Amino acid sequence: MGRAPCCAKVGLHRGAWSNEEDKLLTHYIQTHGDGQWRSLPSKAGLLRCGKSCRLRWMNYLRPGIKRGTFTVEEDDIIIRLHTVHGNRWSFIATELPGRTDNEIKNHWNSHLKRKANYGGVENQLDASHKKSKKKKKINQKLKKVKITEEKPVENLSQLASTQSASLSLSKNNSFDNGVMSGASSCGSTDQGGEADLAVTDLWLADWSPLFEMELGSDQQQVLAFEKCVLDLDLDLELMMSSDDESMKLEKLYTEYLNLLEDGGGEADCN
DNA sequence: AATTACTCCAACCGCACTGCT
């Protein structure tokens, strides 16, 4: 016996919400409160799925939602939090009052990802996405859907294989010399531009796979370290401002190991 | 002016988690 669908799809409205639907939903929730989303649409006189109602309320109709352009400060917060936490949009949203996870996610995908510029990796992903959409359109016309998408980069070793600013870890808790030599070479004067890009890429990369790789599946350790990274934000910035590329990475990783040793998996940053 | 390509964002979808029975 499979689970019943959240709502009967037949006869329900889909797509953009009309003003009338917004009014009905807002009025009902203001009168009766939210929750009970499955039964809410029928009670409110809406021909919508409960999930759709919840999404509409949470993301657009709820009081206190901040609309409009993201400020530079907000962009900065998003980039910093994304660096540490990855695509945990709901968490990031808690740090930006009035902004929803959906809005932040869209803003990241349409503006910040490009602004942050992960280098060739993101360009490849964008290209892949566009190529996929084009293929899909074509295939829809042909009434034959067959979409092949390139997998996104999932870890740093993949990232390393696609960029000059490569990074990997060896089993004996040190950065792989061969790879590091490549990163170091980016710091040479005749490749200054590349060096800047390399630092940016490393700093903005999603480090969570690295943490998971070293800490296994112990989520408490991962969270403890993430907290420490946030607490040590200034120190990390200081480290990353170092002139020598290899030193930056060594310092960062050494700090990480120290945290683990000091805290025995429960690193205390205070 | 018409067509094509691209950007952006609202909405949808599927899965995971939690709490209740």
Place this chain on the structure above:
DNA sequence: GAGCAGTGCGGTTGGAGTAAT
């Protein structure tokens, strides 16, 4: 403990608007 409903989350899609050709 199993099964289910309710809810939350992140990835993905559809399509309107705009820019480029």
